[in-house]
Amino acid sequence: MNAKVQAVPAAPIPxxxxxxxxxxxxxVVLPFALHVPVSIMILWLGCTVxxxxxxxxxxxxxxxxxxSGLLVGTAGGVYLARGSLVGLDAGAALLVAAFVLKMLEMNxxxxxxxxxxxxxxxxxxxxxxxDNLLWALFSLLPVSALLAAxxxxxxxxxxxxxxxxxxxxxKLMAQALPLMLLLFLFFPRLDPLxxxxxxxxxxxxxLSDNMAPGDMAELSKSPALVFRASFEGPIPAxxxxxxxxxxxxxxxxxxxxxxxxxxxxxxxxxxxxxxxLAYSV
Numbered sequence: 684m685n686a687k688v689q690a691v692p693a694a695p696i697p698x699x700x701x702x703x704x705x706x707x708x709x710x711v712v713l714p715f716a717l718h719v720p721v722s723i724m725i726l727w728l729g730c731t732v733x734x735x736x737x738x739x740x741x742x743x744x745x746x747x748x749x750x751s752g753l754l755v756g757t758a759g760g761v762y763l764a765r766g767s768l769v770g771l772d773a774g775a776a777l778l779v780a781a782f783v784l785k786m787l788e789m790n791x792x793x794x795x796x797x798x799x800x801x802x803x804x805x806x807x808x809x810x811x812x813x814d815n816l817l818w819a820l821f822s823l824l825p826v827s828a829l830l831a832a833x834x835x836x837x838x839x840x841x842x843x844x845x846x847x848x849x850x851x852x853x854k855l856m857a858q859a860l861p862l863m864l865l866l867f868l869f870f871p872r873l874d875p876l877x878x879x880x881x882x883x884x885x886x887x888x889x890l891s892d893n894m895a896p897g898d899m900a901e902l903s904k905s906p907a908l909v910f911r912a913s914f915e916g917p918i919p920a921x922x923x924x925x926x927x928x929x930x931x932x933x934x935x936x937x938x939x940x941x942x943x944x945x946x947x948x949x950x951x952x953x954x955x956x957x958x959x960l961a962y963s964v
Contacts, residue, residue, distance in 0.1 A: 696795050699845050700835035701738060704798060705731060707828035708786060711805045712779060714821070718812050719776040720764035726757060727783045734786050745787055753784060775808055792836050799836075802829045827852045893931070893940040915961040926964075 712727050736742045745753070757780045758768065765773040782805050785798045806822050806829075830852035831845075838848070912926075931939035 696789065696792060697835050698738075699848055700795055700832045701734075702845055703828050703832035703835060703848065704786070704789075704795065704802075705734070707799075707802055707825050707832060708782065710825035710828055711802050711809075712783065714809055714813070714818070715775065715779050715805075718772065719779050720760055722757070722760040722764070723776055723780050723783070726753070726780065730783050730786050734789075744790070750784065750788060753787075757784070771811060775811070778805060778808060795832070795836055799829050799833050823856065827856060830855060893938050910964055913963050919960065 708727070708731070712724070716724055733742065733745070737744050758777065761773055761776045761780065762768055765776065767773050768777065778801075782798070782801050785794070785801060789795055789798055802825065806825050809818065809822065827849065831848040834848045834851050835845075838851070931941055933940050933942045
């Protein structure tokens with residue numbers, strides 16, 4: 684006797700979870716507005732409107748070809764804006780784009796869980812750009828919305844009550860607060876297992892009018908051309924060539940800079956020694 688195996692239909696996404704996911708996505712994406720290309724923000728607005736209209740049964744969710752085209756177009760836009768698909772800025776932009784596009788691909792509870800945990804990861808990536816107290820407090824808002832969406836998926840009794848899911852999310856975060864403080868105070872700061880290539884702010888050629896220790900770490904190793912000098916006449920021997928740079932004599936505990944006396948325009952008093960030498964730099 685042959686038995687037919689019927690596929691169990693995927694459980695639909697509760698309305699409360701979709702609502703909190705849309706709120707969480709706005710709270711996650713908006714802080715990245717200064718760090719990702721404008722095209723990502725336009726993509727987010729378009730995907731949000733599309734998802735809301737699909738929930739209201741006015742349009743269908745995009746097919747495979749449309750989603751593939753959006754993915755390729757987004758990657759191309761990031762490459763044009765950042766010049767690469769590797770690195771902190773490009774990687775963050777691609778992650779936010781994936782978080783946005785996943786909203787259009789979400790069809791069942793499993794997809795919703797993937798989107799929620801992707802949102803948690805995006806919040807953590809935000810600390811690579813902002814590490815101040817204000818951002819730490821603000822990040823509690825998207826985390827709360829993501830938790831509320833997850834509770835709406837898992838807790839059937841709260842599936843139709845948006846406020847109650849948010850209250851439970853706040854309660855869970857309050858219970859985790861003591862453990863978070865203990866880990867923050869006593870857990871050792873370990874070096875990361877990997878790192879992303881980041882744009883370097885170290886000097887390559889030339890000197891700035893203020894410098895901190897480490898700014899010249901790679902200056903002497905660079906083969907880049909510093910400047911060109913043209914002489915009117917024969918070129919002196921190398922042991923007679925000398926150019927003086929800035930004198931940084933004021934230190935504030937972190938950076939060296941010129942003193943106020945050195946910045947004032949003073950008429951140089953020179954004592955002529957030897958034959959004059961005319962050149963341009």
